[in-house]
Amino acid sequence: MRDYIRSFNAMIRNNQGFTLIESLFVLSIFLIIASITAVLVKPHFFYFEKQIFFSQIKSDLLYAQQYALTHQTDVVVQFLPDQHKYTAQVKLGSETIISREYSPQFEIRKGTMPLYFQYGPSGNTNKFGSFYIMAGEERYLITFLIGRGRFYVAKE
Structure with missing residues (x-):
């Protein structure tokens, strides 16, 4: 045991530690790697935000349609682009089922269809056509088909 303590004390006495220049060098390498990582992550963040936005809007529209079907009532869907919402x-009770705000990076524009429509008790929409969503420089088209209230999202 004494030999262990002696060798430990000898190690402590001989250890000089790191110099200031060595510490600054390691810190600068760490900062360079961290800044490069931050620059490379930003495009991926917008990509994931876009994926989440479209996934959320599809889910909300399907939920509104299912609500109209299961409660046998009219559900009015309205887009408010100036409020990003x-x-x-x-329709009858004015009970809000969904109220969702979205990022100002997305812009919803009227196309062949106005930015409001209604799901009936059968799940059909009272209007059909399409409207546009601008996500950065990319343009997407949400199209509602005649018939059963089906819709799809396509990149233009």
């Missing part, structure tokens, strides 16, 4: 409300 969309809502779904029961």
Whole structure:
């Protein structure tokens, strides 16, 4: 045990530690790697934000349609681009089912269809056509088909 303590004390006495220049060198390498990583992550962040936005809007529209079917009522869906928001409300009771705000990076524009429509008790929409969503420089088209209230999102 004494030999261990002696060798430990000898190691402590001989250890000089790191110099200031060595510490600054390691810190600068760390900062360079961290800044490069931050620059490379930004495009991926917008990509994931875009994926989440479209996934959310599809889910909300399907939920509004299912609500109209299961409660046998009319559900009005309205997009408010100046407020960066969309809502779904029961027509007669004005009960808000969905009220969702979205990022200002997305811009919703009227196309062949106005930015409001209604799901009937059968799940059909009262209007059909399409409207545009601008996500950065990319343009997407949400199209509602005649018939069963089906819709799809396509990149232009």
